[in-house]
Amino acid sequence: MASSGFQADVKALQKHLAARHLIYQHQHNKQMSCPAMAQLLSNTLYYKRFFPYYSFNVLGGLDNEGKGCVFTYDAVGSYEKVGYSSQGSGSTLIMPFLDNQLKSPSPLLLPARDAVTPLAEAEAIDLVKTVFASASERDIYTGDKLEIVVINADGIRREYMDLRKD
């Protein structure tokens, strides 16, 4: 779960969900799937509809079949399964670029077409690095350091990259 916004609310929200995840594991003897956590996050956010968590989230992970999924949220719990997303102060800079690179068909099309052209892991990571380096140029709040989390069948891996420090 990646969050942007008011850090104290972000920490509180992530702590809340971590606790709920632990309870789920005790009760069901398995890890929560990403779609399950997606619903839980939405409900948690809407619970504080009239005193919101000032937190803008993107949730990523694996569903029950092991396929990757990405969910994007606003601060009060509206969410949608998407192929890619960005949130936070740099999102206005990043999102149009992602749209351009990842060839998203119109969501109005029937039958629904998959939102993302298949990307290899190396290509995807390179895209993420490019996108943040570019956002750091123009968004004053984006910069210092980037953390990339890669989740696949082999597990969870983290990568770090320095960004502009001004």
Added chain:
Amino acid sequence: MNFMASKQPENSLLGPESDSQRTLYPYVTGTSVVALKYKDGILMAADMGGSYGSTLRYKSVERMKPIGKHSLLGASGEISDFQEILRYLDELILYDNMWDDGNSLGPKEVHNYLTRVMYNRRNKFNPLWNSLVLGGVKNGQKYLGTVSMIGVNFEDNHVATGFGNHLARPILRQEWHENLSFEDGVRLLEKCMRVLLYRDRSAVNKLQIAKITEDGVTISQPYSLKTYWEFSAFENPAQGAIGSW
């Protein structure tokens, strides 16, 4: 007769404020706290000033206190709220000791407790008007964290509150490294405190440096920093200025 009507606009969602018991603004405040990790533990520095607005009212305020066996708390902001926090922590440590089970709250736990307290008070719109620095060592593990009045919290190798964020942290980013010796750590802190003394109007030249290691807490006796005011540019400041007198 209503001399001072409370200033609420007609469309306000706030409740009645006339009997408000919550902190609206700070009265007696302390300025920056600076702290860093060094070889044997944590070093923390704070001056002894308690300002009443723009008046440097109190000059012997101890803004750093030991907490339990393993922690040291430094505070800037409203002094009465700091004293309240010390009362909360006193009770926390007391209950911890009363278990009498050989276990004791470490700096991580105290920091987490303080974070919860500050965040929950902020959510009730009744904040404790402080920025806190919590440092300590337990079982060889050094810990240094900070919490603000709105609940923003993190841990790092060096932290500062208030003006220290702007004046001290750049120095620390440049000159801090792992395994600083005690002397080097003190020298680095004094460098930060000197800059703060020159440039922060609420700083006073009477400070304490506290050290916490596995063996416990030592808070130094108050002392003052040597300062230099004889820079020639300030001796006759109007000399080169055309049109000045």
